[in-house]
Amino acid sequence: ETGVTQTxxxxxxxxxxxxxxxxxxxxxxxxxxWYKQSAKKPLELMFVYSLEERVENNSxxxxxxxxxxxSSHLFLHLHTLQPEDSALYLCASxxxxxxxxxxxxxxxxxxxxx
Amino acid sequence: AQSVAQPEDQVNVAEGNxxxxxxxxxxxxxxxLFWYVQYPNRGLQFxxxxxxxxxxxxxxxxxxxxxxxxxxxxxxxxxxALVSDSALxxxxxxxxxGYSTLTFGKGTMLLVSP
Numbered sequence: 117e118t119g120v121t122q123t124x125x126x127x128x129x130x131x132x133x134x135x136x137x138x139x140x141x142x143x144x145x146x147x148x149x150w151y152k153q154s155a156k157k158p159l160e161l162m163f164v165y166s167l168e169e170r171v172e173n174n175s176x177x178x179x180x181x182x183x184x185x186x187s188s189h190l191f192l193h194l195h196t197l198q199p200e201d202s203a204l205y206l207c208a209s210x211x212x213x214x215x216x217x218x219x220x221x222x223x224x225x226x227x228x229x230x
Numbered sequence: 231a232q233s234v235a236q237p238e239d240q241v242n243v244a245e246g247n248x249x250x251x252x253x254x255x256x257x258x259x260x261x262x263l264f265w266y267v268q269y270p271n272r273g274l275q276f277x278x279x280x281x282x283x284x285x286x287x288x289x290x291x292x293x294x295x296x297x298x299x300x301x302x303x304x305x306x307x308x309x310x311a312l313v314s315d316s317a318l319x320x321x322x323x324x325x326x327x328g329y330s331t332l333t334f335g336k337g338t339m340l341l342v343s344p
Contacts, residue, residue, distance in 0.1 A: 118275065149331075159274075159320065159334040172331065206273050217262055217281075217324050219332060221273035 122222035137192040139207030236335035251306040253321030262324035
């Protein structure tokens, strides 16, 4: 495994529900990311956190709300989602400021909005 | 703006034959290039990267990639394909900013037949 865990692995929620996705990295990294992966579409970067500060928000609807309480944990809070939000949500982490720059991904949460 | 293109949606190859998955890039300055693989219902796994140095980069699972500056390409190769190599492959380039943001290609599905 890559050292990045995500829970839950599968989530089915109604459009009026509120739920949260959790990501945890055990790699000592200082940057964390949320991506959305939909069928037939390129990987979409949603949010970037570096040193627990949000540094990028790629025009994501406000029904998605990220939280990064420390460098090891990242959450994605979901509320009043739409069916088109059904996708695989991937968390990743990396060590910024080094020559590596590669990101390590968790297994993803498969979200279905009914 | 940094970008990568994967011209093939799918590549088919017979087991034991060499395989190539193509990637071309567009960057300003020196490129930082990456290959990732995604197996069904899994997150992306880092395979290899090019930062500087030797144009032939070796990575995990017997994969290698050749950086060609004149052709702005970074093709993924393997001398002898395995059925277990069947997966979705992503090329990525680092966006030039203070953070390790990557831009991914749309992915190429590799199918290795027995």
